[in-house]
Amino acid sequence: MKAPQQQQGQAPARFWALIPCAGVGARAITAGSAAPELPKQYQPVAGSPMVMHTLTAFAGVPRVHHSLVVIAAGDSFWQQLPAADHYGTEACGGSTRAETVGNGLKALLDRGAQPQDWVLVHDAARCLVTSGQINALIDACEHDAVGGLLAHQLPDTLKMATMGVDGVRVAATVDRSDKWLAQTPQMFRIAVLMDALAKAGAAGVAVTDEASAMEAAGLQPKLVAGGAQNFKVTYPDDFALAAAVLLQRQAVVQARH
Numbered sequence: 001m002k003a004p005q006q007q008q009g010q011a012p013a014r015f016w017a018l019i020p021c022a023g024v025g026a027r028a029i030t031a032g033s034a035a036p037e038l039p040k041q042y043q044p045v046a047g048s049p050m051v052m053h054t055l056t057a058f059a060g061v062p063r064v065h066h067s068l069v070v071i072a073a074g075d076s077f078w079q080q081l082p083a084a085d086h087y088g089t090e091a092c093g094g095s096t097r098a099e100t101v102g103n104g105l106k107a108l109l110d111r112g113a114q115p116q117d118w119v120l121v122h123d124a125a126r127c128l129v130t131s132g133q134i135n136a137l138i139d140a141c142e143h144d145a146v147g148g149l150l151a152h153q154l155p156d157t158l159k160m161a162t163m164g165v166d167g168v169r170v171a172a173t174v175d176r177s178d179k180w181l182a183q184t185p186q187m188f189r190i191a192v193l194m195d196a197l198a199k200a201g202a203a204g205v206a207v208t209d210e211a212s213a214m215e216a217a218g219l220q221p222k223l224v225a226g227g228a229q230n231f232k233v234t235y236p237d238d239f240a241l242a243a244a245v246l247l248q249r250q251a252v253v254q255a256r257h
């Protein structure tokens with residue numbers, strides 16, 4: 001599968017952000033949550049709804065032409081956000097993240113994106129990403145034939161688990177030297193990614209991230225160092241971690257003024 005090449009006289013490829021924001025956050029919400037009906041990406045973290053921190057990071061990257069937030073059909077939360085009207089949204093979220101992304105890519109084309117343009121797909125719930133990390137991914141991939149993703153090299157010993165009669169036990173220790181945790185953004189050419197997602201779907205390939213669809217097409221995305229702080233808020237304990245990082249960053253900025 002060849003990337004659409006820049007034709008002579010063709011406008012330079014642009015960069016679009018696609019923010020899957022249509023999940024329910026089942027793993028993050030507990031009965032004790034202040035608003036358990038509120039999907040995690042709308043839950044407050046360090047004084048703002050989680051997704052707003054994510055969008056602020058992209059707003060700090062002028063090369064990103066437009067950020068499109070994909071929300072669930074019937075989402076009644078987005079419009080309640082203070083800056084809702086400042087961002088483009090499409091209520092075409094799907095039953096899976098991959099479906100949300102596929103629908104969002106079509107929406108980008110409808111909004112004027114070109115097939116050879118780049119898309120940076122980033123989880124709304126990965127709210128600690130920085131503008132610097134987004135720029136680093138673009139710098140590393142904009143001249144690459146495939147594209148790539150932010151990722152974090154495994155910092156701990158990795159265990160293979162087995163279900164024992166008395167609970168989960170170690171089956172083996174796995175060599176971690178070539179193990180990376182996939183993060184987002186994940187950056188690919190729109191047409192190539194759409195084709196890869198369609199073929200992976202038709203082949204019944206489980207696609208949990210954009211890179212896995214590209215891998216199923218025989219391509220090898222670049223791994224670009226993200227960082228431990230670029231984690232996805234997934235579980236209840238993650239909110240406090242995210243808040244601590246964001247508040248520390250805010251304190252550093254305030255100390256400069």
Ligand SMILES: Nc1ccn([C@@H]2O[C@H](COP(=O)(O)OP(=O)(O)OP(=O)(O)O)[C@@H](O)[C@H]2O)c(=O)n1
Nearest residue numbers: 020021022023024025026027095096097124125
């Ligand atoms: N059908 C879906 C599922 C997930 N997402 C988005 O994909 C990102 C990462 O997915 P995940 O952390 O799994 O979010 P949820 O699916 O909401 O979480 P859970 O599995 O705990 O319900 C989130 O920003 C989520 O909003 C989406 O847009 N559409």
Ligand SMILES: C[C@](O)(CO)[C@H](O)COP(=O)(O)O
Nearest residue numbers: 097123182183184208209232
């Ligand atoms: C895309 C992703 O962030 C890469 O690590 C992750 O797979 C999304 O979370 P999910 O729980 O797999 O939907």
